Amino acid sequence: MSSYDPHRVRADVPLLRRVIDGHPITYLDSASSSLTPRPVIEAMSRYYELRHANVHRGVYTTAEEATAAYEGARVAVGEFIHAAHPSEEIVFTKNTTEGFNLLVKSWGRANLRSDSVVVLTEMEHHANLVPWFQLREEVGFEIRYIPVGDDFRLDLSNLDALLDGASIVSFSAMSNVLGTKNPVERIAAAGHAAGALVAVDAAQSVAHSVTDVQSSDVDFMSFGAHKMMGPTGIGAFYAKRALLADMPPFLGGGGMIADVRLDGYTPAKGVERFEAGTPMIAEAVGMHAAVRYIENLGLAAIAEHERALTADALGRLRERFAGRVRVIGPSDVHDRGGVLSLDVDGIHPHDVAQVLDQHGVCVRPGHHCAKPLMRRFSLPATARASFGAYSLREDTDVLLDGLDHVIELFG
Amino acid sequence: MSNLEDLYREIILDHYRSPRNRGELECPPAHRIEGFNPLCGDEITVYVAADGATLSDIKISGHGCSISQSSASLMSAAVKGKPIADVRATIDTFKRLMTVHESNLDDEQEPEPVDLRALGELAALQGVVKFPVRIKCATLAWNTLAQGLDELSN
Structure with missing residues (x-):
């Protein structure tokens, strides 16, 4: 497992070289669609x-x-x-x-x-x-x-x-x-x-x-x-x-x-x-x-990589935002994948995602084609960040800085 | 960052934080219309009351993003107490503001320019057209009101 290197995957994915408004792209929407590597x-x-x-x-x-x-x-x-x-x-x-x-x-x-x-x-x-x-x-x-x-x-x-x-x-x-x-x-x-x-x-x-x-x-x-x-x-x-x-x-x-x-x-x-x-x-x-x-790449290695990213992100969201950012999903990584649906201080997910876009961060706002589930938790929508085989801890760094900006603007 | 400031002008944030004409009206005599944005789950309910040819009162409830909520609030302030014919004209002008970048790009006829002064505070929403996905947020309340006026006149 320790040989798994997401940087090698990143080198294969041309789209990760995109720069958005002066920021390197931070792609956190793999649950919506994953990025395509050059061999494909x-x-x-x-x-x-x-x-x-x-x-x-x-x-x-x-x-x-x-x-x-x-x-x-x-x-x-x-x-x-x-x-x-x-x-x-x-x-x-x-x-x-x-x-x-x-x-x-x-x-x-x-x-x-x-x-x-x-x-x-x-x-x-x-x-x-x-x-x-x-x-x-x-x-x-x-x-x-x-x-x-x-x-x-x-x-x-x-x-x-x-x-x-x-x-x-x-x-x-x-x-x-x-x-x-x-x-x-x-x-x-x-x-x-x-x-x-x-x-x-x-x-x-x-x-x-x-x-x-x-x-x-x-x-x-x-x-x-x-x-x-x-x-x-x-x-x-x-x-x-x-x-x-x-x-x-x-x-x-x-x-x-x-x-x-x-x-x-x-x-x-x-x-x-x-x-x-x-x-x-x-x-x-x-x-x-x-x-x-x-x-x-190895599915077991991908799973382990994404589990580590998810555990890290869940921990840092908890520490840094102390309840102002709620994760709509299990709070630990047991039987859990790298999908983080966020409720940011009650701020509408469209606004969250719009501000994050200015940081080059791609997340998905909306009901994620699961409206009965959103109703179950009385939410109109969430802002969803999700990891892929090429994701890095640094992606979470940029996401968290962006969330600070969101709360500063709308909070 | 200038783009973001174009979108989230101070007037917009003000109407988002302190929405005007929030609430409900008794129906009847008022008329109630629901609007949905199926893509993002935003829901809005517009209550309108007419006194002859005047839109005498308007209230808005529902939930949505800062753009849809502030647009609804700005709209309510702009149309309350106005003759219905003027309200229809304002709706048309606003919707033209929201589509101005897409229309008649290479037609010989220039599109009729939107008179921003006539729109007053509503002109603060003009930055939305630079964010095409958000146009539907800004027009949700307006389309809902237009439907309500049609139903009132039937």
Whole structure:
């Protein structure tokens, strides 16, 4: 672990050389989108310069190469999350949200009825709420929520009763607002014991700790590449092979068919059934490069680095601001990631973020697409700082100086 | 740092710290309109009362950032007791102030310049246009009031 050097990562990330209003950029918004290292950018450029062709169609050399690159990315992403059958259990999507739409509108529509029960949590991103609401309008099933306690963690004391009769439990591995890491294995085991399937939103966790869908026994998972140092425009949806085999198509069109006649169509088998139209080939190449990049850094080393940064920041926020800056999330680093949602002396997060911008500090103000969770804690919004593999203690120095300025101006 | 001072003028901070016309009006006879900024979660409720063709009273409640709150406060001070036709004209002028940098950049016709003197204290908000993301904060109360005037006249 001691060999982990964030400065080496920084040297790979061109955007970290930006200067904003005379200040070097202090990027603390990796929970929103992580910065892209040169190997990812170069892999995508090389693809466009040397190998670009449509996939699954041509028989000429570059078309074969593009298909091999695209399918190779699928295998790499599947292996990254320890899928049992990497080439058959990963569907490429546009982003995490599309993965949940696929789950709800394919599996959900085929399996849920008016007397079904879906279990979610109070800390979900809108991606894992709104698609369920949309299908509920059609089908009329019941949605139950695992509550969030005042310690900013899921209250699992009533879990078995909540899961009673449930068809599926769908929850985030890590909250994008609180930083709380949820006990995936425990909830998955309880879900399966109750006869429910288990879906996990891994958007926030996948680049910050090891993901193993087999050991944690997860049935479905969704995550996006751009929060794991990869490009925007691509994500991955994982489903166990046997479950995927029974799921109806999601989007229709070219590429997802076995046969089309004037009187109808027969969908393709396997992952192709869910990938209508020309896919994001260059982005898949970029996602593959991001997986390799993260694997080379080592997920355990990244997790340890971010844990140290988070512990340091939590301690210094407490000491320096003595209650004027409240962290909306667990106060220790046990089962917690590097996401710090701040309530700065009641000052509106837009104003906090605007002043921080003048210091070159990038944080995200807002409700973070988790409005039910914000209501749970009676907050309209927070200013969220979050760490990545390239973050430094010095980033926290600049953040804290900026917060002094915020309080001086508005306090 | 000059940019930040353009945005957070002293008048704006004053209206943020001591908002004018804060509160509620009994409905009816007053009219109540809610406005939301779904991107940032800001919520505002505007209460307007009309006496014939005059906007006789206005109160504002809700929460939001310094720009949305001070803009609402400045607006309430500017329109209270004014003829509704003048209020509509002020809304139009203010919204033009908030879009002036985006409109007609290469049209032959010059956009009609906004008369800052006619806006009085409201002109303090002109710095907001340099921060495009914040324009929605500044216009939230105004769009809500405009909706209320439309509903009043129906």
